[in-house]
Amino acid sequence: MNLTLNHLSKNFGNIKAVDDVSLSVPSGELVALLGPSGSGKTTLLRIVGGLEAADTGQVLYAGEDTTHWPIQKRRAGFVFQNYALFRNMTVFENIAFGMRALPRKQRLKAVELKRRVAELLYLIRLPDLAERFPAQLSGGQQQRVALARALAIEPRLLLLDEPFGALDAQVRKELRRWVRQVHDQTGLTSLFVTHDQDEALELADRVVVMRDGHIEQIGTPDEIFESPATRFVHEFVGESCALPVDVRAGRVSYAGQQLDIEAPLADGPAHLLLRPQYLAPAETGIVVRIDAARRVGPRRRLEAVTGAGDRLEFEVDSDIDAGRGQTLHVRPTKWRLYSIH
Amino acid sequence: MSAFADPRPSLQLQPVGLPTTAVALHARTMSVRARPHTVLPGFGLSLGYAVFYFSLIVLLPIVAVYARSFSEGIESFAAAAFSERAINAYRLSFGAALLAAAINALFGFLVAWVLVRYRFPGRRLLDAFVDLPFALPTAVAGIALTTIYAPNGWLGQHAALLDWQLAYNPIGIVIALVFIGLPFVVRTLQPVIAELGHAPEEAAATLGAGRWRTFTRVIFPALLPAWLTGFALAFARAVGEYGSVIFIAGNLPFVSEIAPLLIVIQLEQYNYVGASAIAVVMLTASFLLLLVVNLLQAWATRRSGVDRAR
Numbered sequence: 330m331n332l333t334l335n336h337l338s339k340n341f342g343n344i345k346a347v348d349d350v351s352l353s354v355p356s357g358e359l360v361a362l363l364g365p366s367g368s369g370k371t372t373l374l375r376i377v378g379g380l381e382a383a384d385t386g387q388v389l390y391a392g393e394d395t396t397h398w399p400i401q402k403r404r405a406g407f408v409f410q411n412y413a414l415f416r417n418m419t420v421f422e423n424i425a426f427g428m429r430a431l432p433r434k435q436r437l438k439a440v441e442l443k444r445r446v447a448e449l450l451y452l453i454r455l456p457d458l459a460e461r462f463p464a465q466l467s468g469g470q471q472q473r474v475a476l477a478r479a480l481a482i483e484p485r486l487l488l489l490d491e492p493f494g495a496l497d498a499q500v501r502k503e504l505r506r507w508v509r510q511v512h513d514q515t516g517l518t519s520l521f522v523t524h525d526q527d528e529a530l531e532l533a534d535r536v537v538v539m540r541d542g543h544i545e546q547i548g549t550p551d552e553i554f555e556s557p558a559t560r561f562v563h564e565f566v567g568e569s570c571a572l573p574v575d576v577r578a579g580r581v582s583y584a585g586q587q588l589d590i591e592a593p594l595a596d597g598p599a600h601l602l603l604r605p606q607y608l609a610p611a612e613t614g615i616v617v618r619i620d621a622a623r624r625v626g627p628r629r630r631l632e633a634v635t636g637a638g639d640r641l642e643f644e645v646d647s648d649i650d651a652g653r654g655q656t657l658h659v660r661p662t663k664w665r666l667y668s669i670h
Numbered sequence: 671m672s673a674f675a676d677p678r679p680s681l682q683l684q685p686v687g688l689p690t691t692a693v694a695l696h697a698r699t700m701s702v703r704a705r706p707h708t709v710l711p712g713f714g715l716s717l718g719y720a721v722f723y724f725s726l727i728v729l730l731p732i733v734a735v736y737a738r739s740f741s742e743g744i745e746s747f748a749a750a751a752f753s754e755r756a757i758n759a760y761r762l763s764f765g766a767a768l769l770a771a772a773i774n775a776l777f778g779f780l781v782a783w784v785l786v787r788y789r790f791p792g793r794r795l796l797d798a799f800v801d802l803p804f805a806l807p808t809a810v811a812g813i814a815l816t817t818i819y820a821p822n823g824w825l826g827q828h829a830a831l832l833d834w835q836l837a838y839n840p841i842g843i844v845i846a847l848v849f850i851g852l853p854f855v856v857r858t859l860q861p862v863i864a865e866l867g868h869a870p871e872e873a874a875a876t877l878g879a880g881r882w883r884t885f886t887r888v889i890f891p892a893l894l895p896a897w898l899t900g901f902a903l904a905f906a907r908a909v910g911e912y913g914s915v916i917f918i919a920g921n922l923p924f925v926s927e928i929a930p931l932l933i934v935i936q937l938e939q940y941n942y943v944g945a946s947a948i949a950v951v952m953l954t955a956s957f958l959l960l961l962v963v964n965l966l967q968a969w970a971t972r973r974s975g976v977d978r979a980r
Contacts, residue, residue: 379876414873415874416892
């Protein structure tokens with residue numbers, strides 16, 4: 330089912346939680362809503378699920394305006410941040426809850442219901458835990474039960490609010506891949522909220538970067554990482570260093586020194602954004618003095634200061650002997666320029 | 671043991687699939703059972719003191735009451751404890767207390783729900799007023815209620831036009847007991863409702879459940895243990911209530927005379943055995959009722975899945 334959001338806005342008092350957001354999600358796509366806390370991503374997800382009412386704008390499910398539909402009618406599977414499992418029910422009862430809440434005519438017979446729950450338990454790889462209570466499960470298991478419970482109602486789309494937020498790093502990684510598998514198996518249009526850029530880039534088909542209630546950029550993980558539309562996106566996704574530069578007649582200069590960089594920008598001050606991975610020592614370039622060197626996995630991470638006092642970070646092969654106090658030239662292999670308005 | 675010194679593979683030492691942490695954890699649980707190790711020591715001393723204190727303050731007086739009531743033999747005990755007047759008083763005391771606790775359970779839930787869930791002008795004031803029945807001297811409460819509900823009182827005179835008498839009869843007693851019991855239900859439910867949060871009902875709604883199903887299947891079971899606690903506290907307080915009731919009850923023997931008043935009447939006649947006999951019956955009945963409520967509560971807590979830690 331495709332999902333369309335038309336000019337959604339939502340205010341809490343004076344705060345614009347969601348500010349004129351439009352988005353179109355084709356059927357079967359897995360979309361990440363990425364942003365820092367307070368960027369409105371959770372509010373947007375809740376509006377899509379009907380848990381929050383937008384002040385203006387529309388939510389279309391497969392072209393049908395659902396803006397004023399009650400939550401129950403939407404059939405949007407929602408996985409809550411802290412899972413919100415029913416503590417007084419077993420895993421089986423939790424998963425069966427949605428099927429039992431169906432109108433009497435559509436309700437499954439007890440045998441079929443049991444079979445369906447068993448299928449879902451198999452899908453979440455917890456076939457033996459049907460009679461456990463949520464308090465007897467680990468965080469990762471609760472998370473999977475919450476997902477099975479949402480899938481049980483055969484939802485039209487799947488909404489996940491910080492689905493891996495409360496889990497430890499190892500479980501989080503495993504669950505991420507597993508959620509991707511489940512998504513590919515079910516083919517459900519899915520939206521998930523996260524503040525973790527790695528999670529968004531690894532898991533999603535498309536990433537929506539949000540800031541202060543509006544969308545900064547929509548793009549594939551590659552586009553978001555390689556061609557950030559704004560300085561905010563550049564700094565929020567991946568690591569960044571920024572240098573204040575001047576643009577004159579298409580040439581970029583930093584601290585009086587002209588750099589070998591083309592600038593399709595109007596004349597004036599700008600920011601040159603660099604990633605540690607795309608900055609390398611060279612014969613000529615920006616002169617830096619090394620401040621600290623740390624080993625990061627197979628490579629060496631250098632922290633350096635330019636003559637003008639700006640900090641730069643970059644990576645070199647670990648066999649390059651670079652020590653504190655040494656000076657060298659660095660050149661960016663990839664960069665982004667953002668003019669200062 | 672050094673893994674490097676031993677050339678043989680050490681994997682065979684433990685069952686496959688059982689991670690070492692589980693073994694370590696298990697070993698720790700065992701040692702805990704053998705000898706408790708806590709940050710704050712002093713189990714022996716604190717338990718000893720707790721038992722001594724409890725005995726001195728609670729058990730000893732109760733034993734004294736039992737001893738006193740049987741001090742002149744079983745016949746005089748039975749005569750005092752099961753006289754027709756006493757039985758009527760028990761029926762009234764427990765009946766009115768149960769009814770009042772039930773009313774409080776219903777409306778106390780409503781008040782607690784409103785106080786936790788909604789923000790409105792005067793909420794804090796209302797919240798503070800809930801404690802008033804705690805703080806007010808019971809005699810003051812009794813006089814205040816009588817002023818309102820007596821046949822010539824503010825509300826009582828209007829009720830009198832409809833031929834309803836709200837004071838000087840069992841209805842008046844229930845009104846007084848509802849008044850003094852309200853805070854118990856509200857104050858026990860409030861934190862639990864706050865802790866429950868909105869997530870469970872939102873989850874239920876996204877799964878297609880309507881309001882009734884959400885309430886009966888999700889919210890009610892989660893609140894039931896605290897609800898029963900509040901009910902039990904309100905009931906216990908109501909059974910023993912004296913001050914606020916005697917003003918509004920009218921105190922007619924066989925009609926609106928509560929058991930605590932009967933005890934006082936016996937005492938005023940220097941009939942200490944009679945007084946303690948009635949006290950013993952009340953004590954025993956209260957204990958049994960509270961035991962039932964506690965068992966119910968344990969059952970509800972088990973059902974609510976809260977204490978099911980690993």
